[in-house]
Amino acid sequence: MYFCNVKTDRNSFTEENYLKAIHKLSRINPKGVSTNAIAGAMETKASSVTDMVKKLALKMLINYKKYQGVTLTEKGRKAAVSVVRKHRLWEVFLVDNLGFKWDSVHEIAEQLEHVQSEELVIRLDRYLGIPQYDPHGDPIPDSDGNITHHKDTCLSDLKVNQVAVVVGVKDSSSSFLQHLEKMKLVLGASVKVDEIVDFDKSMSICISDGLPVSISEAVAKNLYIKR
Amino acid sequence: MYFCNVKTDRNSFTEENYLKAIHKLSRINPKGVSTNAIAGAMETKASSVTDMVKKLALKMLINYKKYQGVTLTEKGRKAAVSVVRKHRLWEVFLVDNLGFKWDSVHEIAEQLEHVQSEELVIRLDRYLGIPQYDPHGDPIPDSDGNITHHKDTCLSDLKVNQVAVVVGVKDSSSSFLQHLEKMKLVLGASVKVDEIVDFDKSMSICISDGLPVSISEAVAKNLYIKR
DNA sequence: ACTATTTTTTAGACTTATCTAAATTACGGG
DNA sequence: CCCGTAATTTAGATAAGTCTAAAAAATAGT
Ligand SMILES: [Mn+2]
Ligand SMILES: [Mn+2]
Ligand SMILES: [Mn+2]
Ligand SMILES: [Mn+2]
Numbered sequence: 001m002y003f004c005n006v007k008t009d010r011n012s013f014t015e016e017n018y019l020k021a022i023h024k025l026s027r028i029n030p031k032g033v034s035t036n037a038i039a040g041a042m043e044t045k046a047s048s049v050t051d052m053v054k055k056l057a058l059k060m061l062i063n064y065k066k067y068q069g070v071t072l073t074e075k076g077r078k079a080a081v082s083v084v085r086k087h088r089l090w091e092v093f094l095v096d097n098l099g100f101k102w103d104s105v106h107e108i109a110e111q112l113e114h115v116q117s118e119e120l121v122i123r124l125d126r127y128l129g130i131p132q133y134d135p136h137g138d139p140i141p142d143s144d145g146n147i148t149h150h151k152d153t154c155l156s157d158l159k160v161n162q163v164a165v166v167v168g169v170k171d172s173s174s175s176f177l178q179h180l181e182k183m184k185l186v187l188g189a190s191v192k193v194d195e196i197v198d199f200d201k202s203m204s205i206c207i208s209d210g211l212p213v214s215i216s217e218a219v220a221k222n223l224y225i226k227r
Numbered sequence: 228m229y230f231c232n233v234k235t236d237r238n239s240f241t242e243e244n245y246l247k248a249i250h251k252l253s254r255i256n257p258k259g260v261s262t263n264a265i266a267g268a269m270e271t272k273a274s275s276v277t278d279m280v281k282k283l284a285l286k287m288l289i290n291y292k293k294y295q296g297v298t299l300t301e302k303g304r305k306a307a308v309s310v311v312r313k314h315r316l317w318e319v320f321l322v323d324n325l326g327f328k329w330d331s332v333h334e335i336a337e338q339l340e341h342v343q344s345e346e347l348v349i350r351l352d353r354y355l356g357i358p359q360y361d362p363h364g365d366p367i368p369d370s371d372g373n374i375t376h377h378k379d380t381c382l383s384d385l386k387v388n389q390v391a392v393v394v395g396v397k398d399s400s401s402s403f404l405q406h407l408e409k410m411k412l413v414l415g416a417s418v419k420v421d422e423i424v425d426f427d428k429s430m431s432i433c434i435s436d437g438l439p440v441s442i443s444e445a446v447a448k449n450l451y452i453k454r
Numbered sequence: 455a456c457t458a459t460t461t462t463t464t465a466g467a468c469t470t471a472t473c474t475a476a477a478t479t480a481c482g483g484g
Numbered sequence: 485c486c487c488g489t490a491a492t493t494t495a496g497a498t499a500a501g502t503c504t505a506a507a508a509a510a511t512a513g514t
């Protein structure tokens with residue numbers, strides 16, 4: 001890392017992916033995201049991250065001081081949220097309009113999110129009916145960059161006999177989503193806690209008034225619900 | 228250019244753009260596309276082209292022998308046509324569904340054409356009603372890579388009093404399309420040749436039975452028509 | 455057939471993004 | 485406070501794609 005082209009206003013695919021990762025990690029670690037955390041999220045090495053954060057800092061997208069971790073600047077936050085907005089809008093399009101299943105849209109959206117055109121985002125948003133949530137229940141940022149997080153309680157927080165509605169998933173991996181689908185544990189489904197096994201914290205639940213089925217603690221912890 | 232990763236089956240954005248350019252130029256120059264012609268189309272330097280064609284040849288996408296010009300292999304043709312198909316399908320989507328004007332979709336399609344997903348192309352094609360032509364009248368290759376070129380005669384080929392319908396444009400530049408739009412000279416419009424000025428080959432034509440308007444030879448040569 | 459010009463290729467350098475290995479810095483436990 | 489370990493940064497290398505300048509090959513004109 002010798003020199004840097006600060007004059008460019010546009011960010012590369014890679015830069016956008018770093019910003020998105022930092023933005024996501026900031027929610028867990030608001031005081032500063034560590035180099036290692038970013039490397040983990042980006043599936044790259046810490047040394048590569050160090051190079052990149054230097055560049056992002058030069059472009060005034062993040063605050064970075066050696067060994068201190070990084071935080072997004074307002075400019076960086078805007079850029080990150082814009083990518084998230086595009087990602088989630090495209091996921092809605094793929095599921096609602098093209099008929100994709102919710103477990104196979106993430107990878108494609110990962111590419112579509114980098115298409116550059118203000119006009120396109122505005123028109124797509126309107127075309128889709130200004131949706132508030134993506135197919136996994138994640139909130140879609142508005143055009144000003146505001147996000148309203150509604151996911152607070154997990155299915156694992158419920159007690160026996162409590163009732164709720166599934167509103168989101170924490171893990172969006174294909175394997176997890178397919179597993180949920182098999183049990184008809186999809187967004188909008190109602191759940192009632194039938195029993196909690198003390199030994200392994202697994203739950204027996206009734207999905208949409210069906211017969212009780214058992215789910216592991218891992219599943220319960222990755223499902224967001226609304227009471 | 229020292230070494231090359233032949234193992235990758237996927238082509239990079241840049242490689243795809245080169246293939247697309249070579250494919251387009253092959254129609255004018257079927258015996259072999261010159262380095263300079265590619266450099267012109269790609270807005271790059273001849274030396275960069277030489278490097279790239281070596282790589283594409285290693286990947287068996289083109290036939291290349293020094294100083295001989297290049298031709299696409301069947302594998303290369305398939306790859307090029309696949310990109311063209313995606314480009315044109317996305318243009319249809321942008322105009323028909325999102326309400327873009329035909330003069331502002333090319334740049335966005337230039338990005339969307341590189342999104343990798345077989346499934347996406349199939350579903351998009353179906354969603355759009357398996358369209359045969361893009362917003363500029365260019366034929367959309369089918370899923371097997373077949374293209375039926377229908378553009379053969381230009382408006383400039385017509386004689387006085389002959390009648391035809393506009394079916395395509397040769398130049399898809401924003402400025403040309405906007406110029407056409409102002410005269411209501413859009414796809415599907417009928418034209419009748421009122422007069423041909425011998426001096427500069429400019430034409431006076433009636434568009435959709437309207438009053439005669441004058442167009443330059445340059446415009447007439449860039450409009451495809453069907454009699 | 456022999457130049458003169460154009461076209462194409464090569465050589466060497468630069469940028470972005472990545473890696474491995476080595477050097478620094480930070481931090482927690484005694 | 486010191487020391488060992490973990491986290492982070494640096495140094496140096498690689499790969500893709502680009503460029504300029506120079507060399508080599510092809511082509512054209514006489
Ligand atoms: Mn996603
Ligand atoms: Mn991405
Ligand atoms: Mn186009
Ligand atoms: Mn392109």
